[in-house]
Amino acid sequence: MNSLLTPAMAGLSAGGAYAILGVCAIFTYRLVAVVNFTGAAVGACGAFIMVALVEMGMPLFPAVVLGIAAGALAALFVGFITTIWFSGANGSVKAAVTAALLVGFIALGLRLTGGQHPKRFPDILQGAWLRLADVQITNASIAAIGLAIVLTIAAEQFLNRTRTGLELRALSERPMAAELLGIRVRLLALIVWAIAGAVTAFALMLIAPLRSPDFASLSLLIVPALAAALIGAFKSFRAALFGGLAIGIIEGLASGLVGLNQYRAAIPFIVILLVLLWSQREARWDESR
Amino acid sequence: MNRASLRAAFFAALSILVAGGLVVGLLPNYWVYLITAVFILGIALQSLGIVTGRTGMISLCQMSFAGVGAWTVGYLNFIDFPGGLPLWLLLGGLAALPFGIIIGLPALRLRGINLAIVTLGFASAFDVVLATITYPGQTNFKMVARPAGMEGDVGYFMFVIMIYALIAVVLEFLNRSRLGASWLAVRHSERAAAAHGVSIPTTKLSAFAISAFIAGVAGGLFAGYLGTLVAENFSMMQSLTLFAVATMAGSQFTLGAIIGGVLVSLFPELLRRLNVPQDFGSVIFAAGAVQALSTGESISETFMRLGGKIVPKGLFKRAKAKTHKLPAAKTFAKDVPALQVQDVTVRYGNVVASNKVNLTVPHGKVVGLIGPNGAGKSTLVDAITGFLPDYEGDIRLGDKSLNGVSVTERARLGVRRTWQTTRIAPELQVGEYMRLAAGSDLSDDEVEAVLDWFNCPPANTPIASIDAGTRRLLDVAGIVAARPPVILLDEPAAGQSYAEAVRLGERIRQIPETFGSSVLLIEHDMDLVRSACEEVTVLDFGTVIAHGAPANVLETPIVQKAYLGVDHELEASA
Incomplete structure (x- = not known):
């Protein structure tokens, strides 16, 4: 029993991070209508700023705060480009823009952080929350899962219950109409970008010590994040939460099996493939007339 | 195979061979070696041009397809498979092809960014698999054998140039074929493409399969170029960079593919000589791609636009001397009506957009369908052409019921339509x-x-x-020109001047006799309706309110009320 439980629990913190990133992906998609391929890269910017500050001798707490702010700034940069130059463009073009920006982010990030050599990330939450025999649940994974759940509930409540949430939904569906109604389109959009960037930065700080934390690998966490978002059909935060956790746990289980271990990072791709094949049971047409 | 394709293909082949000759004749070996990479990358970029540039689907795993081809070539070399590099390249391309189809499947019926996500996923999964299985021959340094007589750098350059020219020529033909036009049509509007009888799944899958094949060939050429390969040659970052460069340069054009190849392979060389870090190139590619996306014009399109200004005007004039002959009219069964709409009801939620509508388009006639805005005219056209599969009632083309038949299939059977806004x-x-x-x-x-x-x-x-x-x-x-049994024209005169509309009305009236097709004309221009139609049906709030000869129907009080709001009964009683 424990031989399965141990790796599954080890996958929990990764799953929590995937869930956070997936929820952020849906958040940006539903509110500013962009599928953001730089979603994890902006967070990686924040996480690496935090590491740099710690290496320069800054205490952990202010470094984490500044790192989160840096993640928000990086996201704002992407947000500026998409809202100012591409406000009228369709979803494909915006996605292409973020995919192109991802190239620049990774190239610059690798250059500034010293290439593929992993940095040593400080554990910002040390210790185990629960330990039973050889099964242990770390504080970091509890924090990741907790943040994911809080984020899911907050996003749902915000979108469905608040006036600003309603305005933002109007904004993503019909930006022009929203602007004509007197909604401060640009400001709201930029706030959404900043929030997503800040949250992602914190999520990556939690997960980085468990990964090979070079800039490129952290940026490519966007793949499991988008897989989680697809499970939620880019609509349901709750489904993305469970999807992200499930991907993490499956990866954890696979890492415990000899022969599958090396291939576990291919799991998000298989999830994406299956979800997409399932969701196209019926034909759909592009917008009419 | 028309003259334009032949000319374009000949021009492409000639310019590539001339460029190749110049490179070999004028440049030292080091540069020939560098420029070989330009053309190999050019092939990879052309493969991306098919999917992303033409069909409009974002692919972020092109170098993974190339990796499959390279791995196959490496393996065939490792086991000393007979046939040499030319055959191995073909097999490498064929090995990549099924991957293209599997990746393309999820994008068949879903639009938008799904393909971008699944391709990024594939690229990352391929990285993982490749890092584990490694390249054949990587550990014992067995170099991929180049073709006999072309072992040197110059020889291999000639080999690459020939493959490039071959692929460029085939693509010139493909791009000008009906399949090539379908790719662009699908990118622009899937509805309009399907209404032309284009099968959307086949079109998308063919783009993906051909693209993966070509990328696989490019990968195989890389294997011959570098001799031994490592996983990093085909990593996800390479695919992303290729995407950015393709977007920046416009890789769906031969010119754009070469420009892109130059950017990827020679730009780092330039940066190296300037003592600038080479990965700075990727930042510039990202910026260039964003710039191209925001203006909607890639580098090659800019060049072609500027080049187009030099071409003398008047090139697009029809040679008036020749008299052209119209295609012969087609004949269809005369004993049944061309199109019958029987008790068709369409609901959007609680709104009944079309309520038990009956309509007949007799053989060889032009029939008008009129009604105020929101009367359900376009809804009816959507139902007839298959865009609203959930209608009640029966729609028959000749003696065949169209119920349950797809849009593409209906178009192929011969129900064709135009759109209120152009979708070309x-x-x-x-x-x-x-x-x-x-x-x-x-x-x-x-x-x-x-x-x-x-x-x-x-x-x-x-x-x-x-x-x-x-x-x-x-x-x-x-x-x-397709001469189908039934043509549905949705407000063809909107946007035309009065004189043009009169002329168009005249032409529409002549369609049955000249081409054999029967016409259902939806129009607000009553002069055009009067001049073109033999019968008119009037819809209001989804119900047929009048039917008959145009002159009679348009005088009916109920029609005038629906159209003009003139209430004759009220006027009479007042």
Whole structure:
């Protein structure tokens, strides 16, 4: 029993991070209508700023705060480009823009952080929350899962219950109409970008010590994040939460099996493939007339 | 196989071979070696141009397809498979092809960014698998054997150039074929493409399969170029960079593919000589791609636009001396009506957009369908052409029921339509659009004749250069040239001047006799309806309120009330 439980629990913190990133992906998609391929890269910017500050001798707490702010700034940069130059463009073009920006982010990030050599990330939450025999649940994974759940509930409540949430939904569906109604389109959009960037930065700080934390690998966490978002059909935060956790746990289980271990990072791709094949049971047409 | 394709293919092959000759003749070996990479990357970029540039689906795993091809070539070399590199390249391409199809499957019926996500996922999964299985021959340094007589750098350059020219020529033909036009049409509007009888899944899958094959060949050429490969050659970052460069340079064009190849392989060399870190190139590619996306124009398109200004005007004039002959009219069964709509009801939620509508388009006639805005006219057209599969009632083409038949299949059976707003892909030429709409069995001469008959510009005119009103005429011309049993025209005169509308009305009246098709005309221009139609049906709030000869129907009080709000009964009682 424990031989399965141990790796599954080890996958929990990764799953929590995937869930956070997936929820952020849906958040940006539903509110500013962009599928953001730089979603994890902006967070990686924040996480690496935090590491740099710690290496320069800054205490952990202010470094984490500044790192989160840096993640928000990086996201704002992407947000500026998409809202100012591409406000009228369709979803494909915006996605292409973020995919192109991802190239620049990774190239610059690798250059500034010293290439593929992993940095040593400080554990910002040390210790185990629960330990039973050889099964242990770390504080970091509890924090990741907790943040994911809080984020899911907050996003749902915000979108469905608040006036600003309603305005933002109007904004993503019909930006022009929203602007004509007197909604401060640009400001709201930029706030959404900043929030997503800040949250992602914190999520990556939690997960980085468990990964090979070079800039490129952290940026490519966007793949499991988008897989989680697809499970939620880019609509349901709750489904993305469970999807992200499930991907993490499956990866954890696979890492415990000899022969599958090396291939576990291919799991998000298989999830994406299956979800997409399932969701196209019926034909759909592009917008009419 | 028309003259334009032959000319373009010949021009492409010649310019590539001349460029190759110049490189070999003028440059030292080191540069020949570097420029070999330009052409190999050019092939990879062309493969991306098919999926992303033409079909409009974002692919972020092109170098993974190349990796499959390279791995296959490496393996065949490792086991000393007979046939040498040319055969191995073919097998490498064929090995990549099924991957292209599997990746393309999820994008068949879903639109938008799904393909971008699944391709990024594939690229990351491929990285993982490749890092584990490694390249054949990587550990014992067995170099991939180049073709006999082409072992040297110059020889291999010639080999690459020949493969590049071969692929470029085949692509010139493909791009100008009906399949090539379908790719652009699908990118622009899936609805419009399906209404031309284009199968959307086949079109997308073919783009993906051909693209993966070509990328696989490019990968195989890389294997021969570098001798031994490592996983990093085909990593996800390489795919992303290739995407950015393709977007920046416009890799769906031969010129753009070469420019892109130069950027990827020679730009780092330039940066190296300037003592600038080489990965700075990627940042510039990212910025260039964003710039190209925001202006909607890639580098090669800018060059072609500027080049187009040098070409003398008047090139797009039809040779008036020749008299063109219209294609022969088709004959259809005369004993049954061309189209019958029986008790058709369409609901959008609680709204009944069409309520037990009955309508007959008799053989060889033009029938009008009129009614105020929101009367359900376009809904009916959508139901007839299959875009609203959940209607109640029966729609029959001749003696065949169309219920349950897909949009594409209905179009192929011969129910064809135009749209209220033009949906012609602007990248096409007039002639290419005509072949997309009408099929390939018309001669060049017949295409020109139909264009002339409708007062459309000649076949070699780019769509992008003609105005919206003319594009709508072209819409009609394309469908009429197909000579299907039934033509549905949705407000063809909107956007036309009065004189043009009169002329168009005259032409529409002549369609049955000249081409054999029966016409259902939806129109608000009553002069046009009077001049073109023999019968008129009036819809209001989804219900048929009048039917008969135009002169009688248009005088009916109920029709005037629906249209003009003139209430004769009220006037009479007052």
